[in-house]
Amino acid sequence: MMRIAVSRRLSSLSSPSSSSWRLTKAASSAVVSRNLVTGRDTLFSNSFPSATSFGILRRGYASQSITPIKESNIIPEIPPTVAAVKNPTPRIEYDEYNHERYPPGEPSKRAFAYFVLTCGRFVYASLIRLLIIKFVLSMAPSKDVLAMSSxxxxxxxxxxxxxxxxxxxxxxxxxxxxxxxxxxxxxxxxxxxxxxxxxxxxxxxxxxxxxxxxxxxxxxxxxxxxxxxxxxxxxxxxxxxxxxxxxxxxxxxxxxxxxxxxxxxxxxxxxxxxx
The missing domain is CATH 2.102.10.10 (Rieske [2Fe-2S] iron-sulphur domain)
Structure with missing residues (x-):
């Protein structure tokens, strides 16, 4: 989209009827500034340079964004990033190498799943057995009573x-x-x-x-x-x-x-x- 916008802008600037007018306007609005590092003069202009002067102006700053803001948005009132979050597209392709997913019941993962489930059930059964033993032993006679049993x-x-x-x-x-x-x-x-x-x-x-x-x-x-x-x-x-x-x-x-x-x-x- 950026390439299309730049090409349209350059094609409009390269026409002979508007080139002279734009050069005149650029000359009138241009500002010469001296670079303190290199010691050279640099010409800055508020307007976009023409195709003929594009080689002269090797460095400059655009006052407006090259990419149209309202043309690419679905909702013109919000920025493109917010619009992309609010309107996700199903055309996103994931890298299967980094995002590996297995369907439910994958044979290669079935043995590991059974192993984890079996270990968890064994732990639960051990805890229940320990609680039952502790409860039964709590009702048994104390040591002093057992010492007097005979x-x-x-x-x-x-x-x-x-x-x-x-x-x-x-x-x-x-x-x-x-x-x-x-x-x-x-x-x-x-x-x-x-x-x-x-x-x-x-x-x-x-x-x-x-x-x-x-x-x-x-x-x-x-x-x-x-x-x-x-x-x-x-x-x-x-x-x-x-x-x-x-x-x-x-x-x-x-x-x-x-x-x-x-x-x-x-x-x-x-x-x-x-x-």
């Missing part, structure tokens, strides 16, 4: 007919050394008359030793050993009676006394709980 008791000093209370997991545990009479009394009970039918052999490991949790099954009171109508335990709070095997016989107690997990380590030692 209790070793020396029963060599317990006389026949006596009962010793020890503390296990914050609960009282009664260890009773039964006599032969108490053993026979516990075995002679008719199971059909019991509220919670359970044979005496199911509640003991050795017949002479009975280990029960000393907590009443009614409301959690602490019964008294070697007392009551059945020579077992008696709860003075609500009047529950237990026999020499720790079974509920009378009163509001619905179940028998709980038998914890215990084992005999030696002849005179018992381990309450699991090691």
């Amino acid at each position: 209790l070793e008791v020396d029963i060599s000093s317990i006389q026949p007919g006596a009962t010793v209370a020890v503390k296990w997991r914050g609960k009282p545990v009664h260890i009773k050394h039964r006599t032969d009479e108490e053993i026979q009394l516990a075995r002679s009970v008719d199971l059909r008359a019991l509220r919670d039918p359970q044979d005496d052999s199911e509640r003991v490991i050795k017949p002479e030793w009975l280990v029960v949790v000393g907590v009443c099954t009614h409301l959690g009171c602490i019964p008294l050993p070697n007392s009551g109508e059945f020579r077992g335990w008696f709860c003075p709070c609500h009047g529950s009676h237990y026999d020499t095997s720790g079974r509920a016989r009378k009163g509001p107690a619905p179940k028998n006394l709980e038998v914890p997990v215990y084992t005999f380590l030696e002849e005179n030692k018992v381990l309450i709980g699991e090691r």
Whole structure:
């Protein structure tokens, strides 16, 4: 566009009728200025030089733009740069070497995409697993409770007919050394008359030793050993009676006394709980 404008301007200036007029006007409006660097005089003119004087005026400044401003704009009121931004053209061609684009599902990139997705899913699964483990471990018993999960008791000093209370997991545990009479009394009970039918052999490991949790099954009171109508335990709070095997016989107690997990380590030692 710039070349077309220059050629039109030069062709109009090269006509013989206007050349003399333009030379006269150029001479009248020309200004001679001395260059301080080279020491030469330079002629400047406000009008565009003609074709004949174009060789003389080797250096000069145009007062107007050579390219027409309003002819190339779609909207004459705004500059060309703003018009180009507001009116993009689809004829722009991109360099495929610098702007490489692959369509969706490109076979050469499919393996990398699967690898990235698999790694992301593995990270998500690991985080979810870690959160679940932390949540489950938060509900587990603390270390001080686990340290009291088992209790070793020396029963060599317990006389026949006596009962010793020890503390296990914050609960009282009664260890009773039964006599032969108490053993026979516990075995002679008719199971059909019991509220919670359970044979005496199911509640003991050795017949002479009975280990029960000393907590009443009614409301959690602490019964008294070697007392009551059945020579077992008696709860003075609500009047529950237990026999020499720790079974509920009378009163509001619905179940028998709980038998914890215990084992005999030696002849005179018992381990309450699991090691």
